[in-house]
Amino acid sequence: MDFGRITLDQDLILYLFGTPGQDRFWFMWDDLVRGAIGAVVLVDTRRLADCFPAVDYFENSGLPFVIALNGFDGHQPYQPEEVREALQIGPDTPIIITDARHRADAKSALITLVEHALMARLK
Helix, strand or coil: EEEEEEEEECCCCEEECCCCCCHHHHHHHHHCCCCCEEEEEEEEEHHHHHHHHHHHHHHCCCCCEEEEEEECCCCCCCHHHHHHHHHHCCCCCEEEEEECHHHHHHHHHHHHHHHHHHHHHHC
């Protein structure tokens, strides 16, 4: 499991928890989402079926989430709408293209998640 802490402002701290998607780690998910504003599901489109349990979990929990399609060196074989259809995800869930190794892309994914979570609260 990964953990990160980012101080955004004197009174605003973002805590990040990362867990692998394999089923042997699922026992942690209920504890990790307690108090969470949302989740980023990092998807390797070469192994799309591996993300179904995470998508199902977050859909069933009602926790806002975004799908981050992880590409490498700008290579992304599928478009977001193709993945949306394959995962049967509704139009309200953001799907973004990212390279998780790049700081700017990780930051963009978190910003997208926070914006999505805020919009979900307003509905």
